[in-house]
Amino acid sequence: MKSKKPSIPYIIWMVVFTMIPLVMIGITAFTDKQGNFSLEPFQKAFFYTDVFLKSFWIALLSTAISLLLAYPLAYLINRMKKSTQTTVIMLLMIPMWMNFLLRIYAWRTLLQHDGPLDTALSLLGIHGTYMGNTAAVVLGMVYEYLPFMVLPIYTVMGKIDNSLIEAAQDLGSNSFAVFRKVILPLSIPGVISGITMVFVPSASTFLVAQYLGGTDDIMIGDVIDKIFWTDQNTGAAISLILMIFIFIFLILMNFFGDEEAIA
Amino acid sequence: MSSAKGKNGLFSKLYLVLIIVFLYLPIIVFIFFSFNNSMSTVWNGFTLKWYESLFKDKHIMNSLWNTLIIAVLASFFATALGTSAAIGISNIRGKKRTIIQTVSNIPIISPDIVMGVSLMLLFTFLGVIFNFEMGFVTVLLSHICFCVPFVVLNVMPRITRMDRSIYDAALDLGCNQWQAFYKVIIHELMPGIVSGALMSFTYSLDDFIITYFTRGAKFQNLSIEIYAMTHRRISPKVNALSALLFLAVLIIMILINIRDRREEKIRAQKT
Numbered sequence: 001m002k003s004k005k006p007s008i009p010y011i012i013w014m015v016v017f018t019m020i021p022l023v024m025i026g027i028t029a030f031t032d033k034q035g036n037f038s039l040e041p042f043q044k045a046f047f048y049t050d051v052f053l054k055s056f057w058i059a060l061l062s063t064a065i066s067l068l069l070a071y072p073l074a075y076l077i078n079r080m081k082k083s084t085q086t087t088v089i090m091l092l093m094i095p096m097w098m099n100f101l102l103r104i105y106a107w108r109t110l111l112q113h114d115g116p117l118d119t120a121l122s123l124l125g126i127h128g129t130y131m132g133n134t135a136a137v138v139l140g141m142v143y144e145y146l147p148f149m150v151l152p153i154y155t156v157m158g159k160i161d162n163s164l165i166e167a168a169q170d171l172g173s174n175s176f177a178v179f180r181k182v183i184l185p186l187s188i189p190g191v192i193s194g195i196t197m198v199f200v201p202s203a204s205t206f207l208v209a210q211y212l213g214g215t216d217d218i219m220i221g222d223v224i225d226k227i228f229w230t231d232q233n234t235g236a237a238i239s240l241i242l243m244i245f246i247f248i249f250l251i252l253m254n255f256f257g258d259e260e261a262i263a
Numbered sequence: 264m265s266s267a268k269g270k271n272g273l274f275s276k277l278y279l280v281l282i283i284v285f286l287y288l289p290i291i292v293f294i295f296f297s298f299n300n301s302m303s304t305v306w307n308g309f310t311l312k313w314y315e316s317l318f319k320d321k322h323i324m325n326s327l328w329n330t331l332i333i334a335v336l337a338s339f340f341a342t343a344l345g346t347s348a349a350i351g352i353s354n355i356r357g358k359k360r361t362i363i364q365t366v367s368n369i370p371i372i373s374p375d376i377v378m379g380v381s382l383m384l385l386f387t388f389l390g391v392i393f394n395f396e397m398g399f400v401t402v403l404l405s406h407i408c409f410c411v412p413f414v415v416l417n418v419m420p421r422i423t424r425m426d427r428s429i430y431d432a433a434l435d436l437g438c439n440q441w442q443a444f445y446k447v448i449i450h451e452l453m454p455g456i457v458s459g460a461l462m463s464f465t466y467s468l469d470d471f472i473i474t475y476f477t478r479g480a481k482f483q484n485l486s487i488e489i490y491a492m493t494h495r496r497i498s499p500k501v502n503a504l505s506a507l508l509f510l511a512v513l514i515i516m517i518l519i520n521i522r523d524r525r526e527e528k529i530r531a532q533k534t
């Protein structure tokens with residue numbers, strides 16, 4: 001029981017399946033098709049600066065909207081009876097267990113021309129296209145990752161010590177002040193992990209934009225998918241850049257998280 | 264945080280209902296159209312023909328089987344590897360441990376697409392050396408890759424909280440090392456092991472991106488099948504399949520919920 005040996009298979013596993021693949025991405029990104037050292041993949045990757053910006057913009061919007069929707073939701077779930085809480089959390093989780101492609105595809109059916117939404121709104125005399133634009137992509141992302149925002153915030157809020165809230169009330173805080181001075185600061189760690197869990201996948205996923213977006217809604221994941229099958233070097237360079245941005249983002253989030261914990 | 268139990272106003276309840284409707288709208292849509300007697304999205308009468316043709320579709324059934332077998336095998340191997348790793352790591356101290364845990368978390372924090380692409384590079388490279396093609400085995404290995412970190416994360420806190428003297432007590436009371444390991448340690452870690460395995464199983468079932476990059480030319484699972492279908496003209500068979508999957512998930516979740524409540528009751532009676 002005091003032996004370190006049981007970890008050896010996993011350490012070997014991580015070297016083979018985590019470290020080496022990452023090193024291979026690095027090597028592929030810095031070589032040309034003949035295998036010589038080259039910066040050409042990065043030069044080609046820079047053609048996609050706009051796509052990078054668009055992806056981060058969509059991810060930012062989706063994260064912000066998810067946060068706005070999820071925070072009050074987590075708060076009000078925490079105010080329910082314990083048994084109701086379990087049921088509501090289960091209700092939020094069930095759609096997540098459905099296949100990711102199916103869920104996005106169902107939105108396409110909902111939003112398409114002459115689809116259920118269009119039909120319903122045309123009864124009110126409103127006609128329009130609800131698909132093929134950035135808003136539809138953001139909607140898809142919010143749908144896809146909202147539970148990832150709710151769950152960490154809900155968990156962290158649930159752990160807030162009741163006596164802190166009571167103390168604040170005893171000391172004369174009204175409910176808004178209790179929220180602002182006690183609940184909000186103490187729920188920041190949940191918000192931080194929620195932001196990470198929504199931003200990273202929405203910046204890097206593919207197919208959502210292809211299914212719901214218009215012709216100029218191309219995201220970086222879609223580019224990697226398209227390019228990788230014909231030009232692995234450029235694909236690897238784009239993947240490496242994406243990875244670096246994500247790591248910078250995670251470090252920043254960690255930094256803010258720690259800062260809050262100290263204050 | 265529970266001082267205001269059950270004090271949600273009408274507005275809050277309405278908000279909750281709206282969010283639930285938003286989350287279930289697409290699911291209602293595919294269940295509805297799975298009974299539609301037409302290929303289009305215009306209602307044309309009730310039918311069960313899509314369910315019938317779904318079960319006759321050997322391709323889809325084969326994909327379903329592949330999905331399930333990969334999920335079972337991947338969560339089994341990931342649980343074994345991850346539990347053993349967590350036990351070993353718990354005995355490592357200092358910098359070495361930080362490094363190991365950081366590397367272990369890489370598959371969780373890195374984007375799926377980067378992981379898929381990097382594993383594809385690895386398997387293509389190894390494939391050239393050892394002369395194999397990507398397929399079932401490479402998909403299984405990749406799924407184990409993204410499952411193990413979740414097992415480690417679930418089991419680790421259990422080990423830290425465990426009282427190690429129980430193990431010594433078992434030895435003193437005449438257990439040999441294996442008995443003590445099995446009867447004490449595995450027993451103590453069980454809740455962590457189970458939730459790690461469950462998480463692995465769900466992530467494996469749901470995965471599309473990593474399978475897509477590591478499957479080679481021939482391997483098909485449900486995600487790949489659905490992906491292929493969405494590129495052709497969509498058959499309402501997909502809707503039928505989704506409705507059935509939803510039903511399965513719903514039943515599993517309700518069963519888990521009932522089990523949890525029963526355990527809670529038993530625990531409450533004990534104390």
